[in-house]
Amino acid sequence: MEKQRYNISVFTENTIGILNRLTIIFTRRHINIDSITASETELKDVYRYTIVLRETELQVRKVVAQLEKQVDVLKAFYHCDTDIVYQELALMKVRMDENRMTELEQIIRRHNARLLSVSPAYAVFELTGHEEAINHIVADLDTFDLLEFARSGRVAVTKPMKTLEAFINELV
Amino acid sequence: METQRITGAEAVMKCLQSENISTIFGYPGGAIMPIYDALYDYQETIRHILVRHEQGAVHAAQGFARAGGHTGVVFATSGPGATNLITGLADALIDSTPLVCITGQVASHLLGTDAFQETDVIGISMPVTKWNIQVTRAEDIASALAKAFYIAASGRPGPVLVDITKDAQFGLTDFHYEPCTEIRSYRPVPVPDVELLAEAAALINNAQKPYLLVGQGILLSQAEERLLQFAEKTGIPVASTLLGLGAFPADHSLYVGYLGMHGNYAPNLLTNECDVLIAVGMRFDDRVTGDVSRYAKQAKVIHIDIDASELNKIIPATVAVHADANRALELLFDLVNENQHGQWLQQFRDLEAVERAEVIEPAVFPDREKLNMARVVNELSTWNKQHQDLIVVTDVGQHQMITSRYFSYLNARTNITSGGLGTMGFALPAAIGASLARPDKTVVAIIGDGGFQMTIQELGTILQHGLSVKIIILNNHFLGMVRQWQQLFFDRRYSFTEIVNPDFVTIVSGYRIPAQQVDAGHAFSQALETLLRTEGSAFLECVVEREENVFPMIETGASVAEIRLN
Numbered sequence: 213m214e215k216q217r218y219n220i221s222v223f224t225e226n227t228i229g230i231l232n233r234l235t236i237i238f239t240r241r242h243i244n245i246d247s248i249t250a251s252e253t254e255l256k257d258v259y260r261y262t263i264v265l266r267e268t269e270l271q272v273r274k275v276v277a278q279l280e281k282q283v284d285v286l287k288a289f290y291h292c293d294t295d296i297v298y299q300e301l302a303l304m305k306v307r308m309d310e311n312r313m314t315e316l317e318q319i320i321r322r323h324n325a326r327l328l329s330v331s332p333a334y335a336v337f338e339l340t341g342h343e344e345a346i347n348h349i350v351a352d353l354d355t356f357d358l359l360e361f362a363r364s365g366r367v368a369v370t371k372p373m374k375t376l377e378a379f380i381n382e383l384v
Numbered sequence: 385m386e387t388q389r390i391t392g393a394e395a396v397m398k399c400l401q402s403e404n405i406s407t408i409f410g411y412p413g414g415a416i417m418p419i420y421d422a423l424y425d426y427q428e429t430i431r432h433i434l435v436r437h438e439q440g441a442v443h444a445a446q447g448f449a450r451a452g453g454h455t456g457v458v459f460a461t462s463g464p465g466a467t468n469l470i471t472g473l474a475d476a477l478i479d480s481t482p483l484v485c486i487t488g489q490v491a492s493h494l495l496g497t498d499a500f501q502e503t504d505v506i507g508i509s510m511p512v513t514k515w516n517i518q519v520t521r522a523e524d525i526a527s528a529l530a531k532a533f534y535i536a537a538s539g540r541p542g543p544v545l546v547d548i549t550k551d552a553q554f555g556l557t558d559f560h561y562e563p564c565t566e567i568r569s570y571r572p573v574p575v576p577d578v579e580l581l582a583e584a585a586a587l588i589n590n591a592q593k594p595y596l597l598v599g600q601g602i603l604l605s606q607a608e609e610r611l612l613q614f615a616e617k618t619g620i621p622v623a624s625t626l627l628g629l630g631a632f633p634a635d636h637s638l639y640v641g642y643l644g645m646h647g648n649y650a651p652n653l654l655t656n657e658c659d660v661l662i663a664v665g666m667r668f669d670d671r672v673t674g675d676v677s678r679y680a681k682q683a684k685v686i687h688i689d690i691d692a693s694e695l696n697k698i699i700p701a702t703v704a705v706h707a708d709a710n711r712a713l714e715l716l717f718d719l720v721n722e723n724q725h726g727q728w729l730q731q732f733r734d735l736e737a738v739e740r741a742e743v744i745e746p747a748v749f750p751d752r753e754k755l756n757m758a759r760v761v762n763e764l765s766t767w768n769k770q771h772q773d774l775i776v777v778t779d780v781g782q783h784q785m786i787t788s789r790y791f792s793y794l795n796a797r798t799n800i801t802s803g804g805l806g807t808m809g810f811a812l813p814a815a816i817g818a819s820l821a822r823p824d825k826t827v828v829a830i831i832g833d834g835g836f837q838m839t840i841q842e843l844g845t846i847l848q849h850g851l852s853v854k855i856i857i858l859n860n861h862f863l864g865m866v867r868q869w870q871q872l873f874f875d876r877r878y879s880f881t882e883i884v885n886p887d888f889v890t891i892v893s894g895y896r897i898p899a900q901q902v903d904a905g906h907a908f909s910q911a912l913e914t915l916l917r918t919e920g921s922a923f924l925e926c927v928v929e930r931e932e933n934v935f936p937m938i939e940t941g942a943s944v945a946e947i948r949l950n
Binding site for chain 1: 506507510511514515516517518535567568569570691692693695696697
């Protein structure tokens with residue numbers, strides 16, 4: 213079975229240590245997590261973890277079963293990239309170079325990046341998009357002095373229409 | 385609702401009382417002193433067994449839970465007290481044993497400061513508990529313990545750890561106990577899918593060679609009676625996993641034996657000849673399946689388990705039913721036809737005759753004077769057929785496999801062993817727990833000379849509490865199972881498996897337990913009789929053949945069909 217990229221969504225109660233309970237399931241099986249993000253969902257006190265990894269579907273299915281087995285996990289799903297709408301966010305801090313202002317402006321425009329903060333010493337701008345889009349702007353900035361670079365993990369919502377609330381109502 | 389203001393420590397005791405806890409296994413220490421102080425006032429109603437090491441406490445609680453069917457409770461202090469529980473927690477998790485372990489923790493303002501006897505027990509125990517929680521306020525103790533008891537015993541049971549900081553134990557709280565009956569994110573009792581059960585029934589009704597594999601799930605869901613009815617109605621042969629032994633009476637005409645690496649010949653071999661495999665409350669452990677790519681490939685597989693993550697984990701199921709074994713068998717019973725499978729059953733009996741002639745007879749009736757393991761177990765089993773009063777607790781290794789092979793388990797919860805984790809040192813403390821859970825039974829611990837010395841200090845627990853455990857040591861002066869593997873697969877290079885033992889009789893006598901040693905076959909029956917008829921605890925060291933091997937055997941990587949008789 214071929215490895216491919218999967219997105220695991222885990223919905224949990226808001227308890228101390230739950231992130232650890234989730235990640236040890238991957239550690240134990242020697243599975244590397246490419247990215248992980250967490251936030252509160254549309255439902256108060258329900259948290260969503262989006263975990264991106266490369267694995268076989270069989271292994272992902274077993275991992276999801278293990279995730280769902282945890283007492284404080286409400287529900288876990290997995291999707292391939294085509295079944296979700298997803299974004300990542302990157303922040304870039306670039307040293308100001310008076311001689312290359314036009315060039316920098318062109319890069320920002322071409323990638324639809326957004327300028328957040330400017331000082332005589334540096335500029336900070338953001339780009340949201342797929343991983344590849346962020347990789348492209350980083351490549352274009354190659355000859356600039358990139359002082360700091362930070363990117364988020366993937367956040368995603370699924371294309372199927374069933375709401376989280378519907379799943380949770382089924383639980384009680 | 386009426387409430388009363390008490391300390392967190394007393395709240396712990398009141399919670400235990402509300403959960404009808406009669407017995408605690410524990411060891412005091414600095415961070416759990418307030419709870420022990422509260423316990424002092426509850427000695428009339430709650431019995432505390434002072435062990436000699438926290439690992440002993442958790443194994444004893446396991447034995448208590450497995451023999452009695454109740455949740456085992458453990459007290460331990462912070463730091464080393466808590467870390468000493470880890471092996472037992474791992475054992476209880478993999479063998480689905482309900483435990484609630486309460487650990488003391490340093491005061492909450494000291495968390496994360498490397499305070500004296502502080503350890504991150506929540507982090508350390510997370511992979512080996514079904515659930516755990518740290519409580520830092522007295523008012524949260526009751527709800528945490530209510531959840532703990534609910535989670536430990538419901539669904540697929542398992543160990544739970546509740547870590548209580550010292551300030552929470554000292555703190556005052558209004559106490560009111562509400563048992564937990566529901567957690568939003570946790571559904572322990574699945575509703576079986578009736579369509580899947582109908583599909584399963586259709587497969588069973590059309591099968592020519594159906595085969596039932598049963599595991600501890602039968603015992604945990606108290607489905608022994610339903611299993612019996614189901615098997616008798618359908619006429620399907622029944623085989624058992626290691627932890628399932630006792631779930632189906634070994635003397636029943638449909639019982640065909642014990643599965644796995646050192647199991648019986650027929651049940652392993654015919655796994656690859658059945659046409660419908662019905663696995664109930666078992667998880668296709670690698671010791672059962674051998675090479676999974678050559679396991680029951682010809683069969684349609686019906687897998688019934690309460691833990692959804694076990695379904696399609698190892699063996700893909702044709703029909704996977706997420707259900708409690710008892711409920712599933714109840715529903716299936718009405719859907720299956722009365723049937724008999726005489727010819728199919730005869731195949732098992734024919735192979736059994738081969739195993740009997742080639743392995744069993746020479747083992748249990750040896751033509752040598754020197755005592756051997758199978759003979760010991762066989763005579764014990766003969767005693768039990770007459771008296772039906774034994775609970776047999778085994779440790780890990782050759783003696784465990786020999787016992788599983790040669791002891792006929794006739795009743796539920798009479799087999800207690802460390803299966804999934806294979807924890808040497810399990811048996812002595814587990815037998816202590818079993819003896820407290822079932823004072824009406826005679827508890828016999830069969831232990832190797834290696835494993836005995838891993839928790840030998842628990843003889844002190846037996847002494848202090850006047851407990852009744854019959855201990856049989858099968859002493860071959862080797863770490864026998866590893867030695868067997870070295871002989872078979874490592875060119876007889878006996879790397880550190882020979883063991884120089886102390887004089888066990890002297891040591892055990894020091895704990896004031898009547899002790900005897902036997903090494904000759906002719907003297908054994910009398911020695912066993914003496915052991916079993918002694919009031920209270922007694923000890924029998926059987927000096928057995930040094931290099932006896934356990935057969936049949938399915939080698940690592942081999943198929944169940946390649947089980948070898950010698």
